[in-house]
Amino acid sequence: MTAIRFGTDGWRAGIAEEYTFDNVRRITQGVAEYLQAHGEAGRGMIVGFDTRFRSDDFAAAVCEVLAGNGIKAHLCNAPTPTPVSSYAILDRRTAGGINITASHNPYTDNGYKLRSEYGGAADPAVLKEVEERIGTVREVKTMPLHEAKRAGLLEEFDPAPAYIAHISGLVDLARLRDAGLNVALDPMWGVGVGWFQRLIGGGRTRLTTVHDGRNPLFPDMERPEPIAENLQTLMRTVRELGADVGIANDGDADRVGVVDEQGRFVNQLEVYALLALYLLEVRGWRGPLVKTVTTTMMAKKLAERYGLQVYETGVGFKYVAPKMIEVDAIMGGEESGGFAFRGHLPERDGILAGLFILDLMVQKGMSPSQLLQYLFDLVGPHYYDRVDTRLEPSEKATIMERVRAARPKQIAGLEVTDIDTSDGFRYVLGDQGWLLIRFSGTEPVLRVYTETTRADKVRDILAAGLELAGVASEAVRG
Numbered sequence: 001m002t003a004i005r006f007g008t009d010g011w012r013a014g015i016a017e018e019y020t021f022d023n024v025r026r027i028t029q030g031v032a033e034y035l036q037a038h039g040e041a042g043r044g045m046i047v048g049f050d051t052r053f054r055s056d057d058f059a060a061a062v063c064e065v066l067a068g069n070g071i072k073a074h075l076c077n078a079p080t081p082t083p084v085s086s087y088a089i090l091d092r093r094t095a096g097g098i099n100i101t102a103s104h105n106p107y108t109d110n111g112y113k114l115r116s117e118y119g120g121a122a123d124p125a126v127l128k129e130v131e132e133r134i135g136t137v138r139e140v141k142t143m144p145l146h147e148a149k150r151a152g153l154l155e156e157f158d159p160a161p162a163y164i165a166h167i168s169g170l171v172d173l174a175r176l177r178d179a180g181l182n183v184a185l186d187p188m189w190g191v192g193v194g195w196f197q198r199l200i201g202g203g204r205t206r207l208t209t210v211h212d213g214r215n216p217l218f219p220d221m222e223r224p225e226p227i228a229e230n231l232q233t234l235m236r237t238v239r240e241l242g243a244d245v246g247i248a249n250d251g252d253a254d255r256v257g258v259v260d261e262q263g264r265f266v267n268q269l270e271v272y273a274l275l276a277l278y279l280l281e282v283r284g285w286r287g288p289l290v291k292t293v294t295t296t297m298m299a300k301k302l303a304e305r306y307g308l309q310v311y312e313t314g315v316g317f318k319y320v321a322p323k324m325i326e327v328d329a330i331m332g333g334e335e336s337g338g339f340a341f342r343g344h345l346p347e348r349d350g351i352l353a354g355l356f357i358l359d360l361m362v363q364k365g366m367s368p369s370q371l372l373q374y375l376f377d378l379v380g381p382h383y384y385d386r387v388d389t390r391l392e393p394s395e396k397a398t399i400m401e402r403v404r405a406a407r408p409k410q411i412a413g414l415e416v417t418d419i420d421t422s423d424g425f426r427y428v429l430g431d432q433g434w435l436l437i438r439f440s441g442t443e444p445v446l447r448v449y450t451e452t453t454r455a456d457k458v459r460d461i462l463a464a465g466l467e468l469a470g471v472a473s474e475a476v477r478g
Contacts, residue, residue: 048076114127167352
């Protein structure tokens with residue numbers, strides 16, 4: 001029997017290996033028993049799914065189990081962005097939601113995201129209890145879908161209208177529609193297809209889309225993750241069109257990637273800082289910022305300018321969402337390109353983040369590269385990169401023990417002023433940056449990250465991190 005463990009954001013596994021109908025049903029039975037134990041079963045659950053292989057059928061299996069336990073399933077009527085199905089939790093006041101998606105993982109995988117009543121990732125304590133209940137499931141109760149419909153325990157619905165109405169109150173869509181921007185879009189074959197057209201199409205702003213359709217194999221990219229190596233087509237398209245900006249969303253549209261008018265990738269830490277600058281300077285919002293340990297130190301520098309506080313969490317919105325609620329943050333974000341905003345959801349929303357980037361450009365009258373220069377004039381230039389190395393799960397303990405035993409005084413010639421072990425091993429390099437070594441919470445991947453104010457040190461810091469982990473330094477990108 002597969003041991004189910006929720007990672008950074010949900011449970012993910014290889015289709016037909018561990019990701020099977022039996023396991024999806026068993027997980028849902030554990031969720032159902034959790035809801036029943038906490039008196040929440042009567043509120044029902046939203047069920048969403050993405051464009052991956054048989055995601056709709058896995059979602060149907062979820063509905064069968066919910067109905068078998070007397071819990072109403074509100075099933076999205078089409079593949080739906082995670083933030084859209086998450087907003088439906090608030091709109092329909094359900095106990096939470098289940099989304100069948102593997103987000104940015106390779107096409108071989110699928111996943112299972114559990115959302116709480118506030119529309120964000122369930123917190124670690126909830127996930128731990130659900131995991132325990134899954135492990136003790138003795139019987140999976142099911143009800144055929146036709147019987148569930150007849151019994152009022154299954155309802156298909158369109159979550160789009162409520163989301164669009166809500167988004168219309170957060171950003172002036174008419175202003176963006178009529179701004180005359182030339183925007184290149186890349187939904188990466190995922191559920192983000194067509195969403196910007198629905199929201200800001202039909203006016204003077206011109207929208208051109210690549211990878212526009214459903215293809216569960218995600219061709220032309222390693223995976224539907226909006227990082228530079230997967231956005232070469234978008235970067236080329238921006239240059240060919242002379243577009244003002246490129247906007248990408250990952251497979252379930254909860255992350256955003258940005259390409260500037262020169263076809264250069266704007267990294268995720270820069271996007272976090274630009275969005276924070278937008279909320280603080282353009283929108284005039286005030287309140288704390290929440291970020292993960294992998295996210296930019298520019299957040300603290302911006303917060304200092306405005307007299308605000310920054311809260312730092314472990315990686316994953318299961319940590320970010322509860323902290324955002326606790327401190328009433330104006331924004332939460334992580335290095336993966338996922339950002340959440342006050343007045344919306346404590347949940348990553350790549351669609352809204354993309355709209356905010358466009359609004360920042362329009363209201364400041366600047367191109368993305370000009371905005372970056374404006375940001376750097378305020379906080380100084382910062383440089384970031386990350387190296388991912390796929391390893392066998394059995395290697396994890398050895399690598400972590402090797403890193404744990406190392407206590408370097410310097411990294412790439414920069415003094416180590418602190419070592420933070422709250423999520424992996426982060427070596428603080430004074431005010432000149434940081435190095436982080438940690439394993440992914442969703443894949444058997446070792447990640448080595450750095451952000452530094454020294455452009456000449458990026459490769460050396462990454463190489464030092466790989467050496468600490470005992471991984472070949474040739475993996476560092478040029």
